[in-house]
Amino acid sequence: NAGVTQTPKFQVLKTGQSMTLQCAQDMNHNSMYWYRQDPGMGLRLIYYSASEGTTDKGEVPNGYNVSRLNKREFSLRLESAAPSQTSVYFCASIRDMIIGELFFGEGSRLTVL
Amino acid sequence: GENVEQHPSTLSVQEGDSAVIKCTYSDSASNYFPWYKQELGKGPQLIIDIRSNVGEKKDQRIAVTLNKTAKHFSLHITETQPEDSAVYFCAASRSGYSTLTFGKGTMLLVSP
Numbered sequence: 551n552a553g554v555t556q557t558p559k560f561q562v563l564k565t566g567q568s569m570t571l572q573c574a575q576d577m578n579h580n581s582m583y584w585y586r587q588d589p590g591m592g593l594r595l596i597y598y599s600a601s602e603g604t605t606d607k608g609e610v611p612n613g614y615n616v617s618r619l620n621k622r623e624f625s626l627r628l629e630s631a632a633p634s635q636t637s638v639y640f641c642a643s644i645r646d647m648i649i650g651e652l653f654f655g656e657g658s659r660l661t662v663l
Numbered sequence: 664g665e666n667v668e669q670h671p672s673t674l675s676v677q678e679g680d681s682a683v684i685k686c687t688y689s690d691s692a693s694n695y696f697p698w699y700k701q702e703l704g705k706g707p708q709l710i711i712d713i714r715s716n717v718g719e720k721k722d723q724r725i726a727v728t729l730n731k732t733a734k735h736f737s738l739h740i741t742e743t744q745p746e747d748s749a750v751y752f753c754a755a756s757r758s759g760y761s762t763l764t765f766g767k768g769t770m771l772l773v774s775p
Contacts (some may be wrong), residue, residue: 593766595762654706657705
């Protein structure tokens with residue numbers, strides 16, 4: 551079992567460029583999340599998808615868009631990258647949102663110059 | 664919304680000592696409190712959780728305690744080992760289609 555797979559693992563962008571982070575899970579989970587992790591800030595929720603066909607904003611959604619492509623895949627798009635979006639991004643999934651274990655991917659380190 | 668405060672931000676102990684990490688939360692309706700461990704270069708992984716209907720839960724060298732009146736919960740690691748070195752996150756949420764709010768994390772370093 552691969553669990554939660556994120557691509558790419560590393561990416562360097564210039565300010566203003568766009569890119570999409572891909573996430574896929576093979577556990578038949580209903581809910582998926584995107585977090586960002588910054589030093590001293592913990593894990594902050596960007597967007598989540600409670601179920602296929604729905605998406606909702608989290609704590610820090612500005613500058614991002616998401617797509618729940620199907621039950622397995624949840625992508626995060628930066629339309630015009632800014633240095634403030636330099637971070638480590640984690641995708642996570644859970645069977646459903648009514649209390650359970652979040653399974654995280656290994657992260658995508660993004661640097662915006 | 665929920666706010667979770669976590670202390671300390673860094674903790675250094677000698678192998679074999681105990682380590683305690685404390686968290687407070689603000690939403691009295693929160694009833695689920697997990698702890699995640701993040702090893703270097705990896706994603707966080709659940710190590711233990713507690714629900715509001717119990718005050719303590721143990722799993723081998725790890726225990727979590729919950730004080731709902733004071734709105735705080737703690738992670739206790741006994742007989743620490745170098746492989747316990749990692750970043751630990753506490754979190755809180757309500758049940759029923761709620762999202763987790765994480766603390767800022769504690770970097771635990773266990774020296775041989």
